[in-house]
Amino acid sequence: MNTHTQLEDLLREIAPQVLGALVRRYGDFAAAEDAVQEALLAAALHWPGDGVPDNPRGWLVVTASRKLVDNARSEQARRRRESVAAAQDEALHKGVLFGGSLPGASDDTLTLLFLCCHPALTPASAIALTLRAVGGLSTAEIASAFLVPEATMTRRITRAKQTIKDSAVPFRMPGGDERAARLRSVLHVLYLIFNEGYAASGGAQVHRVELSGEAIRIGRMLRDRLPGDPEVAGLLALMLLTDARRAARVGDDGRLVPLDEQDRARWDRGLIAEGTALLDAAVRSGAVGEYQLQAAIAAVHDRAERVEDTDWAQIHALYEMLERMTGSPVVALNRAVAAAMAYGAPEGLRLLEPLAARLGDHHRLHAVRGHLLEMAGDAAGAAEHYRAAAARTASLPEKRYLIERAARL
Template sequence: MTESVATAVDEAFRTEWGRVVATLIRVTGDWDLAEECAQEAFAKALATWPRDGVPRRPGAWLTTAARNRALDKLRRGTAEANRLRELAVTASVDDAPPEPDDVPDDRLRLMFTCCHPALPLEAQVALTLRTLAGLTTPEIARAFLVPEPAMAQRIVRAKRKIRNARIPYRVPPAELLPERTAGVLGVLYLLFNEGYSASAGADLVRQALTAEAIRLARVVLRLLPDAPEAGGLLALMLFHDARRATRTDDEGDLITLADQDRTRWDRALIDEGVAVLDGALALGRPGPYQLQASIAACHATASHAADTDWARIARLYELVAKLNPSPVVELNRAVAVAMADGPSAGLTLVDALADGGQLAGYHLLPATRADFLRRLGRAGEAAEAYRAALELAPTDAERRYLARRIGELQ
């Protein structure tokens, strides 16, 4: 297989998996069958594209291949006759015009179905990340900081609940949208995070996931214009995405926030984020996403790293922790405190988190502790902490960065 074909299949998976699975779920009603046939379509692409060439519309090719495979499987089951007839009259995907971005498509229907209030919130988010984004069970388990077997069971139970309760596959009517908001926003938040800072692999950023999360967040905000947290989440994504081009160098190595070239930040995205955040805050119902967006705004609007208002960021993290307690939030607050009051103050907070054990296995805990120790001149302890972080780091870019830090200390 040529490198160009492998790249095309990989890119198609990142951009088209959710569309393929969502379409198959709509026309078959079978979640497991949809995922199975989508996987087989990608396997078929790996086998045939090197011979026949990459199709002009890879997504349409994959959806048609997956649908035809589902048709073959359903033909062998007489109990599926009704769904077979539905498949038979489905228009060919190859002839379908591209969907406008402002029309809620099958992926949005899938997201709202997964986020039905009959499912526990964490199950809603996990199932959507699996079906919509194509994240593996280990990736989702890392995002939730839970063991992989527990996450696998959570996803299986969620699918079973949707099937047994006959939860409809649709965007609900307006009066039912608010009860799904928390789950939908949680999905988009983790989807963006997985794209912004990948949980595994060679690349730190998976741009297809961040772009999809932002696209869907814009749609959700149009559906829920009076939901301030929808605006807060979109603003948060925009502020972070504005820095995307400066987070790694030409070799893919990590560039820290303090060292990024702020003249290359996307000012249009920052201005849009400020406007969206102002609109959300004007509704007078602050929430965790709005507070996190306010933190991101402190970074995005500071002309130089030295101009960052770290004391305000530390206070905002305190408010986030009260509304949405999380050890990751506490770790971020420790970084802000260290920048505002000195590394010794931050180290005290990080050591308390380490003693609590909730972030065991999370590479940013020892990496943060190592940075504080380095700034305090405790080189030997810092190197030891960096080595601990290096063993846990999930991406090549982060591993190279941590290795460089160890080399500098030595």
């Protein structure tokens, strides 16, 4: 790893800690983020020549605090806070920059993550804000990943910051029931980020590695902060066990490779071992949640050395438990596939029938119906649904795969 990459990694790791510290002290998310961005730019300009300070986080906190104060100087209403902040900065300069410690750095990052996943935000806004503030991705990178103009993403992030500001929620870790509810939002946001990275919903790429990679990085951080939570461990295990198959999902020609055709020698056995160990420890805690069940399904796939060795009956049983727990139509769709693989296509098609009212014209329903009809020997019906699915997906690799599947029939 070269020096430039090491510096980028260091700044990306520290940035949410610095932002969290400023939001905690000043309470203004937008102003704090602007100041942190200026401080990061200053670090990127000066550190390669001057060397990385002994306490890089302290350097960034002091620099960002001073920039925030400078930016506020022209506002009459903030003069009083400015003088207080200046005094605080002097204390920081003496106590932090020269080897002292800033309390709560790791907690600030976790609190920032919980703040970005505030229940008042829509999932789309929470995802964008999390990637921006905690993941360190630029607005342009996030916009590119979700196939929207940068201006649209800028407005989305700006509205999210304003929503948090208007909610007047204090910068602190929520406690009790509020923390449990907010943790569900955090896990859901990370799950959505990972899924978009592992299986991009639109565009020309099968994967968006910057998204799945950030979800795993933040998931590891969350696991370090909350080691006793089984669902945190379950989600991280799910991401690792799924990401282990990423290299085999794309052929040399860039085409999407379905699970039953993948070269399993390309699966990352290290990630599988790590994910399995996390899952085993989480399940032993006795409280089984939806992410642990999904991780267990991924583990059954990953343990099969050949596609013929897959224990589809176990996968079906796990999906049945997951469907009872979540009521999700997507889970029900996956259960239908597992039922078909374990007990025959007619059983899978039977389970699909009630899903039409819940999923409507969704491309995944057409794709699964096509797959099960192909298993049942109805080539014409399968081709019809493959074409219908291809017409409705925004993912170009998936569209090409479905069209080719229809053409083969």
